[in-house]
Amino acid sequence: MAYRSFSHFVDELERISELVRISEPVATELEITELANRQMKAPGGGKALLFEKPTIDGKISSFPVAINTMGSKRRMARAIGLESVDEIAHQMQLLLKAKPPASMRQGWSLLKQGIDLLHARPKRVTDGPCKEVIHRFDGSGKFSLKDLPVLLCWPKDGGRFITLPTVYTRDPDTGERNIGMYRMQVYDERTTGMHWQIHKVGARHGKRYYERNEPMPVAVCLGGDPAYTFAATAPLPDGLDEVLFAGFVRKKSVELVTCETCDLEVPADVDFVLEGYVQPGELRPEGPFGDHTGFYTSVDPYPVFHLTAITRRKEAIYPATIVGIPPMEDFYMGSASVRIFLPVFKMNFPEIVDMALPAEGVFHNLVFVSIRKQYPYQAYKVMHGLWGMGQMMFSKYIVVLDEDCDVHNTSEVLFRLCANTDPQRDTTFIKNPSDSLDHAPTAANIGSHMGIDATRKLPSEGYSRGWPELVRMDEKVRAKMDPLAKGLGLG
Numbered sequence: 131m132a133y134r135s136f137s138h139f140v141d142e143l144e145r146i147s148e149l150v151r152i153s154e155p156v157a158t159e160l161e162i163t164e165l166a167n168r169q170m171k172a173p174g175g176g177k178a179l180l181f182e183k184p185t186i187d188g189k190i191s192s193f194p195v196a197i198n199t200m201g202s203k204r205r206m207a208r209a210i211g212l213e214s215v216d217e218i219a220h221q222m223q224l225l226l227k228a229k230p231p232a233s234m235r236q237g238w239s240l241l242k243q244g245i246d247l248l249h250a251r252p253k254r255v256t257d258g259p260c261k262e263v264i265h266r267f268d269g270s271g272k273f274s275l276k277d278l279p280v281l282l283c284w285p286k287d288g289g290r291f292i293t294l295p296t297v298y299t300r301d302p303d304t305g306e307r308n309i310g311m312y313r314m315q316v317y318d319e320r321t322t323g324m325h326w327q328i329h330k331v332g333a334r335h336g337k338r339y340y341e342r343n344e345p346m347p348v349a350v351c352l353g354g355d356p357a358y359t360f361a362a363t364a365p366l367p368d369g370l371d372e373v374l375f376a377g378f379v380r381k382k383s384v385e386l387v388t389c390e391t392c393d394l395e396v397p398a399d400v401d402f403v404l405e406g407y408v409q410p411g412e413l414r415p416e417g418p419f420g421d422h423t424g425f426y427t428s429v430d431p432y433p434v435f436h437l438t439a440i441t442r443r444k445e446a447i448y449p450a451t452i453v454g455i456p457p458m459e460d461f462y463m464g465s466a467s468v469r470i471f472l473p474v475f476k477m478n479f480p481e482i483v484d485m486a487l488p489a490e491g492v493f494h495n496l497v498f499v500s501i502r503k504q505y506p507y508q509a510y511k512v513m514h515g516l517w518g519m520g521q522m523m524f525s526k527y528i529v530v531l532d533e534d535c536d537v538h539n540t541s542e543v544l545f546r547l548c549a550n551t552d553p554q555r556d557t558t559f560i561k562n563p564s565d566s567l568d569h570a571p572t573a574a575n576i577g578s579h580m581g582i583d584a585t586r587k588l589p590s591e592g593y594s595r596g597w598p599e600l601v602r603m604d605e606k607v608r609a610k611m612d613p614l615a616k617g618l619g620l621g
């Protein structure tokens with residue numbers, strides 16, 4: 131199911147009792163965070179919130195703020211029009227199984243073909259709701275970034291940050307498009323930071339423009355079908371078009387319209403489009419910002435985004451999220467990505483049974499992966515493979531477990547980890563790029579990662595004592611006691 135607009139999605143959340151409307155004025159400065167954080171910490175992710183009267187410096191904004199709209203399993207699935215993200219994971223599996231690929235590259239190209247086959251290619255249109263109102267920054271109008279209800283998220287943040295933007299850029303050499311989610315610190319009426327970290331595609335595109343000494347056109351969308359927002363955050367490999375992916379996910383071609391002041395194309399149904407450019411070589415201090423890690427990230431130099439226009443719907447809703455001490459909304463977005471891309475991991479590593487990135491690990495810090503182990507040191511092969519795959523390179527700790535371990539049950543994982551490992555024998559350390567947000571490594575962007583083999587050890591791994599059996603009840607006894615236990619309310 132595709133949504134006609136972000137407000138269509140918000141209505142759907144309300145219809146299924148997943149949204150609370152707040153009609154009292156609430157300040158964009160810290161107060162929205164306080165209420166949203168309480169929801170994000172509630173079991174299962176609480177409710178989405180629609181602030182009908184957010185205030186900016188005490189004045190009621192013209193635009194409502196929606197937050198935590200993807201912050202539960204159910205809402206995340208609804209964001210991509212499904213009851214469960216497993217449905218799309220299953221489709222992904224079918225696509226990949228259609229013609230078994232021989233390599234990762236072939237796998238992705240097959241996936242692209244599959245997306246095309248499903249008629250998910252974008253369509254070009256000449257106008258759209260995102261242009262119902264056009265504000266050009268040529269000195270004629272007064273509308274500016276200061277009119278958007280951009281949140282001041284945490285007390286020590288360096289300013290207001292746009293937290294749910296989808297950033298459209300283009301490779302100047304190949305013309306390939308990319309959409310990434312990179313936060314934007316508002317500096318003034320028409321300038322923001324552009325926080326694409328060095329490993330991200332936006333940064334790679336930017337580098338090529340800098341080398342050519344050409345201004346880089348950039349368009350930033352807010353709202354529209356949430357499938358775009360999800361696609362921007364999904365760790366797609368460089369070169370796989372997020373617009374195709376979004377079309378595949380929503381089962382409807384994305385309608386693209388050309389911007390007013392640059393030649394980039396954006397979905398015609400989004401709520402806001404911020405058009406502009408990044409000037410080669412221009413950097414400005416960005417931060418501090420209360421980040422995904424649960425800590426404030428330091429002030430660092432990042433590119434500057436200059437706006438040339440804002441176009442929008444008349445009845446636009448401003449989408450936002452907050453990040454901070456987990457669990458937050460982003461956990462549900464990340465978990466959906468893992469589920470959807472698990473078939474791709476399995477394609478490369480057929481021994482993989484399941485994978486989980488628990489909320490406490492804030493995406494990459496902690497990965498639990500279960501495998502069907504056949505041969506010695508297979509756990510190490512899987513770790514090294516994962517460390518070589520896209521953003522999995524950031525995985526700080528990878529714990530490999532046997533197939534019968536439920537990786538989504540952290541308590542069970544910790545039990546296996548403690549019971550099954552000899553720390554010196556079963557660990558390995560590597561050097562790899564680290565996440566730019568990780569404050570622990572001695573130097574930014576580089577660090578060590580640790581792999582732990584918590585699988586049963588084989589004689590061929592030098593273990594000759596005979597691996598013991600897990601203590602389990604006899605199946606017949608379990609079946610016999612089930613009705614009695616249930617009848618007595620004993621579980």
Ligand SMILES: Cc1cc2nc3c(=O)[nH]c(=O)nc-3n(C[C@H](O)[C@H](O)[C@H](O)COP(=O)(O)O)c2cc1C
Nearest residue numbers: 310311312313325326327330331332363364365460
């Ligand atoms: C709420 C949210 C905020 C994010 N903010 C940033 C950010 O400021 N900078 C960044 O490089 N990645 C950020 N990310 C992660 C990227 O969106 C993610 O790595 C994405 O895959 C990058 O796309 P790319 O590979 O096309 O560059 C954020 C993710 C989420 C869910």
